[in-house]
Amino acid sequence: GESVGLHLPTLSVQEGDNSIINCAYSNSASDYFIWYKQESGKGPQFIIDIRSNMDKRQGQRVTVLLNKTVKHLSLQIAATQPGDSAVYFCAEHLQGAQKLVFGQGTRLTINP
Amino acid sequence: NAGVMQNPRHLVRRRGQEARLRCSPMKGHSHVYWYRQLPEEGLKFMVYLQKENIIDESGMPKERFSAEFPKEGPSILRIQQVVRGDSAAYFCASSPSGVGGYEQYFGPGTRLTVT
Numbered sequence: 336g337e338s339v340g341l342h343l344p345t346l347s348v349q350e351g352d353n354s355i356i357n358c359a360y361s362n363s364a365s366d367y368f369i370w371y372k373q374e375s376g377k378g379p380q381f382i383i384d385i386r387s388n389m390d391k392r393q394g395q396r397v398t399v400l401l402n403k404t405v406k407h408l409s410l411q412i413a414a415t416q417p418g419d420s421a422v423y424f425c426a427e428h429l430q431g432a433q434k435l436v437f438g439q440g441t442r443l444t445i446n447p
Numbered sequence: 448n449a450g451v452m453q454n455p456r457h458l459v460r461r462r463g464q465e466a467r468l469r470c471s472p473m474k475g476h477s478h479v480y481w482y483r484q485l486p487e488e489g490l491k492f493m494v495y496l497q498k499e500n501i502i503d504e505s506g507m508p509k510e511r512f513s514a515e516f517p518k519e520g521p522s523i524l525r526i527q528q529v530v531r532g533d534s535a536a537y538f539c540a541s542s543p544s545g546v547g548g549y550e551q552y553f554g555p556g557t558r559l560t561v562t
Contacts, residue, residue: 369550378451378538378553379490424489433503434480435551437489 345442354412356441358425361406367428369435370399370410374421382410382423417445449474451541451554452521459560460529468524468557472541479522480540480551481507481514490538496522529561 348354360368366387371379385392385399385408392399398411408425422442426435452471460466472479477498482490492506496516507514511529516522526533536558540551 371553376555378540378555381550381552384550426490433495434492434506435490436492437482439489440487 344439345444347444347446348415349446350415350417352415354410354415354419354443356410356412356423356425356443358408358410358438359406360408360425360427360438362427362429362436363403363406364430365427366430368399368401368408369426369428370397370408371424371426371437372419372421373424373440379424412443415443415445417447419443420445451539451552453537453539453554453557455557456555457558457560459562461562462530463528466526466529466533466559468526468537468539468559470522470524470539470541470554472522472539473552476541476543476552478542478544479516480542481522481524482538482540484536484538484556493524526559529559531561534559534561 369384370382372382373379383394383397383399385401390401396413400409410423412419420443422440424437424440426437428435451473454469458466470479479496481493483493484490494507494514495503496514498516499518511527513525524537536556538553538556540553542551
């Protein structure tokens with residue numbers, strides 16, 4: 336079965352606030368994690384990735400945190416904008432496998 | 448540099464017909480992945496191919512489904528004798544190498560509707 340899950344299926348935030356999207360995983364052998372953004376009617380778009388030997392990685396307005404002790408991954412979006420409205424998926428790569436395992440997704444909506 | 452291309456974008460088939468979904472990876476990419484997505488769900492891995500080889504088909508149903516990635520031309524996902532449960536969005540992704548360390552670039556998907 337799938338090993339990646341999300342704590343919250345929906346998240347509403349005020350425009351300009353920071354958003355935090357969480358993800359739990361259960362495979363200790365996962366060595367690589369990716370966050371994807373999917374807008375309605377489109378394919379997933381890469382946001383940011385992190386290897387298992389790191390605990391934090393920053394991009395433009397986004398930060399991914401990895402806590403291997405509790406098998407938890409989070410995506411932080413700073414100063415959330417209307418264009419950030421989408422479904423966000425975390426995905427993990429199992430070491431030695433050749434596929435990504437996706438979580439259910441969190442729908443992020445932005446309130447004006 | 449064009450991204451991953453998929454066609455058709457929308458496909459309607461009656462039960463029992465065949466569906467053929469095409470995927471052209473990004474230029475220079477030799478690894479292709481197919482995923483299926485049901486409404487309000489995440490993507491489920493189906494199959495991973497390199498040129499002329501199926502590397503991992505652990506997520507693909509044993510019957511009615513097949514995939515290929517010929518030396519020339521796009522990757523094809525073929526569904527024979529479609530049933531209503533096959534209705535979903537099918538996404539193709541490509542990468543320059545295997546998954547580890549390289550992001551997968553996704554196409555816009557093909558939305559299959561079985562009537």
